[in-house]
Amino acid sequence: MTDQPYPTPAAPAHLGNTEARFGAVAKTFHWLTALLILTMIPLGILAQYWPYDTSEALAVKADLFSLHKTLGLVTFAVALARILWALIQPRPALLPTGSRVQSFAAETVHFALYGALVLVPLTGWIHHAASTGFAPIWWPFGQTLPFVPQSQPVADAFAGLHLVFNIVLVLSLVAHIGGALKHHVIDRDATLKRMLPGNCALPDELPSKQTHAAPIVAAIAVWGMAVAAGLGVGLAGERTRAAEPALEAVPSQWVVQDGTLAITVQQLNQPVTGRFADWTAAIDFEERATDGVHGDVSVTVAIPSLSLGGVTTQALAPDFLNADAFATATFSGPIRATETGYVVDGTLDMVGQSVPLRLPFDLVIVGDTATATGTAMIDRRDFAMGPTYRDEATVGFTVTVDVALTATRSAE
Ligand code: HEM
Ligand code: HEM
Structure with missing residues (x-):
């Protein structure tokens, strides 16, 4: 709880991470994905709720969805590059400000967010590939995916997953952004600053107090529950569709x-x-x-x-x-x-x-x-x-x- 816990002089900017700092590449990836994700969520909701009661409104809705899908794939590509970079880089340990429980929660949310960066666009893409018609991806590589059948039950299941995964993403982001602000405003530590451009006063090494295994297991458990809930939502839509009255057989020559x-x-x-x-x-x-x-x-x-x-x-x-x-x-x-x-x-x-x-x-x-x-x-x-x-x-x-x-x- 001090204003300046690490009075070491600012180091020159590095592209790569150290044990204590995010390098320029990791920071750029972080804020680029943040920008894309924070654009994609309202864009998805806007496209979903846009009316389609006139020809003009339907055309705009289709464009909003095409934009959502195309930008979503850009987000997916950036996210994969970001994750690859994170895998080959040292991962800065959390600053030792919060309690063990807080650190555990923060790390669980980080892994949940890494999961969301893959699972949210992937389920959207599979939902799109399993559906026919409406709002193409603006690219020349086709609209289907190998191994994804064009089938309504598959489309419904992945629509449910995309929705529930987005809810997990939004809840994780509320915790993540809230946590970052708490560190900055209440703890007054360098957590937010070390993700912002430029240098901040930090040693090159931090006492590493986290183990990665428990938060990774917790994040996987969260995603497991989200899969079950998403499939439940998707299949509920499928059951409503199937529950139609059947016509009686007619006599015929x-x-x-x-x-x-x-x-x-x-x-x-x-x-x-x-x-x-x-x-x-x-x-x-x-x-x-x-x-x-x-x-x-x-x-x-x-x-x-x-x-x-x-x-x-x-x-x-x-x-x-x-x-x-x-x-x-x-x-x-x-x-x-x-x-x-x-x-x-x-x-x-x-x-x-x-x-x-x-x-x-x-x-x-x-x-x-x-x-x-x-x-x-x-x-x-x-x-x-x-x-x-x-x-x-x-x-x-x-x-x-x-x-x-x-x-x-x-x-x-
Ligand atoms: C305004 C929005 C955001 C703020 C203020 C913010 C802030 C931060 C900060 C301060 C850190 C560093 C944490 C630390 O030092 O240990 C961080 C890490 C992280 N952020 Fe964000 N973030 C935002 C949006 C997002 C979004 C949209 C995503 C992705 C969906 C995201 C994913 C991550 C991940 C995965 C890490 C962990 C990086 C690592 O340690 O490997 N953030 N964020
Ligand atoms: C990081 C990327 C993405 C985010 C944050 C995101 C977010 C959202 C949100 C918030 C919704 C509205 C809620 C819902 O019904 O699920 C939505 C709907 C949708 N998204 Fe995405 N999306 C992403 C990527 C994609 C991609 C890559 C595609 C397809 C290629 C896609 C296709 C769709 C479709 C088809 C819907 C309508 C779902 C329905 O009819 O139930 N999304 N998305």
Whole structure:
């Protein structure tokens, strides 16, 4: 508790650390990461809470996220360089001002922060790579990662981890900055000064009183708990998504054994493909036509069963599929032959609108098994979807519907 505990003269500035001082490189790394991290946190929150109720607002939100992701990777690179540098340098011991408990807490927070410098950007990156659509990283190296599948459960899990890891980061920073200020204002020691540019009076060696093992173990325990909490948060989101009512099976002459009902939208001029997990089809089909008609088809789709990359929530919102008000869509119509295959000239009932829709498809029947694939185009404006997205800059007008199914002839 003295104003000048180490009256040795100031040493010339070094690039590297000594047992008592941070060198210029470590200081530069520290304040550069501090600047980046303290920019990234508000940027992430701003992007997350930015509205997307108009085309203009969505475009700004996408830019905020792209900036967040790109700057986040810059932060990641700087953080890795910083950690490499710290590993090959002597680590200045804490000044012997605080109690053992305080030193233990300070060191635990330091290791928690080192962990955050890796884990926070890494989980954000994996979340991004597992999602499809929305806000690219502004770089030419691709948007995916090897070994990371593009899958909604993986994306949800890593969104949960990114969120909880950020909470650990913020809590650690509150303790870290509070501790630095306490040393400066109350203890009046050189803790803050030795991290600031320039020299301060310090000996070249300090009585080392800390062991690194216990704080490292404590920091690992903190991160272990954060992993459990993050996965809990991520999977809770996944369970809410899975708890949708299932459609009841319908009687059908041809019973669908296996199939996909996919849609592709253009989001910021990038295709985003998703699927309805739950739909039923009642199909009547005879190889021989009666009055030019081979049969008819009636498809019912559970709208909330859609997953559409990173934009599922937006797609199900009231201004698009309005899943809360219109839980199902139906498509039905007669099947006719064309020169190249077949076509259903039917009607699509969706979001309270009834619009004619033509679905050409190819059909191969072998014995009692039929395989059909077809593609239809919908214009979202016909269904008054996304009325505030007046142009195609953020959300394209055309939605492509791809159907592929295998059905078997039922015994009756
Ligand atoms: C205004 C914000 C900040 C202040 C005032 C501050 C202050 C300090 C000070 C004074 C030290 C030296 C501690 C000592 O002498 O033992 C330090 C070390 C450290 N700081 Fe910060 N810091 C800030 C932001 C951050 C941020 C954002 C991070 C990273 C997420 C960070 C990570 C670290 C780490 C890991 C160490 C330990 C370095 C080592 O001993 O290996 N700091 N900080
Ligand atoms: C040190 C770097 C980073 C910090 C401090 C940071 C911080 C944040 C914060 C505070 C949020 C809002 C809270 C949340 O929902 O999690 C957020 C969200 C997000 N961040 Fe980061 N982030 C970093 C790096 C990255 C990187 C590198 C990426 C992707 C390449 C990324 C992608 C995202 C995404 C996609 C979200 C939205 C999460 C969601 O939809 O739930 N972040 N970030």
